[in-house]
Amino acid sequence: MFRNLRRIKQLLPEEEVRVILEKNTNGVLAVTGDEGYPYAVPVSYVYQDGKIYIHSAKAGHKIDAIQKDSKVSFTVIDEDKISPEEFTTYFRSVIAFGRAYVVEEEEERQKAFWGLIEKYSREVPEEKKKEEIDTAGGRALIIGVEIEHITGKEAIELVRMRSKD
Numbered sequence: 166m167f168r169n170l171r172r173i174k175q176l177l178p179e180e181e182v183r184v185i186l187e188k189n190t191n192g193v194l195a196v197t198g199d200e201g202y203p204y205a206v207p208v209s210y211v212y213q214d215g216k217i218y219i220h221s222a223k224a225g226h227k228i229d230a231i232q233k234d235s236k237v238s239f240t241v242i243d244e245d246k247i248s249p250e251e252f253t254t255y256f257r258s259v260i261a262f263g264r265a266y267v268v269e270e271e272e273e274r275q276k277a278f279w280g281l282i283e284k285y286s287r288e289v290p291e292e293k294k295k296e297e298i299d300t301a302g303g304r305a306l307i308i309g310v311e312i313e314h315i316t317g318k319e320a321i322e323l324v325r326m327r328s329k330d
Contacts, residue, residue, distance in 0.1 A: 167262060167314040174324055177257070177317030185243045185259050185317060186212035190285070192241040194219060194310075196230035196265070204230055210239075211280040217261065217310040218268070218277035228267070231308065235264040239310060244319075257319040261312045268307040277307045 170176050177185075191207055198204030206227055208219045217239055221227060231237070244257040268274045275298075282294050 170316055170318060172318070172321070175318045175321055177259070177319055182259050182315060182317035183212070185241060185257070186217070186261075189241045189243060192217075192239050194227065194265075194308075195238045195240070196227060197234045197236065198226060198230050209281070209285060211277065211284045213277070213280045215312065217263075217312065218280060219308045219310070220278070220281055221306045221308050223304070223306050227308075228306065231265045231267070235266060236262075237265045237310060238262050244323075248322075251322070253320065253322060255320045255322055257317070257323060259315065259317040261310065261315040263310045263312040263314070265308050265310050268309045273309070274307050277309065278302055278305075 190209060192210050193205050194208050195203055195205040204226055208221075210217050210219045212218075239261045241259045242256070243259065244255060246255040248255060268277060278298055279294075282289075282297065286294060286297075
């Protein structure tokens with residue numbers, strides 16, 4: 166159902182894909198938007214338990230689209246260094262395909278919310294984090310993405326650099 170990567174030498178190992186998802190702070194969620202037009206929106210996220218979690222307002226284009234069609238893609242760009250003299254870009258990225266859903270189950274919702282807070286506000290005191298969940302938690306949705314297929318790819322120049330090591 167999903168296409169194989171054409172340039173297989175540039176395929177990243179599964180462990181590296183996981184590390185990229187864990188360390189980066191933003192990605193782009195793509196959904197089928199109004200009138201079938203793609204709608205891709207930058208989001209903050211956390212990757213935990215093999216899923217991607219995103220916080221969201223309770224209403225809007227993204228939520229409407231997910232309710233109509235749960236199929237999504239999610240992209241993270243880990244590296245993007247332009248090398249003008251080589252006419253190339255040293256890139257590393259991950260793309261996941263899956264199904265998005267509004268997290269209804271309270272334990273999963275709380276765990277995802279805490280995961281987001283820990284990722285983006287690790288140094289904030291615990292009490293303040295609890296206050297944020299109590300006040301903002303009711304105003305936000307958590308979107309989960311069940312990953313069905315995932316790949317990572319890097320520039321051939323980076324592959325060559327690895328092989329020299």
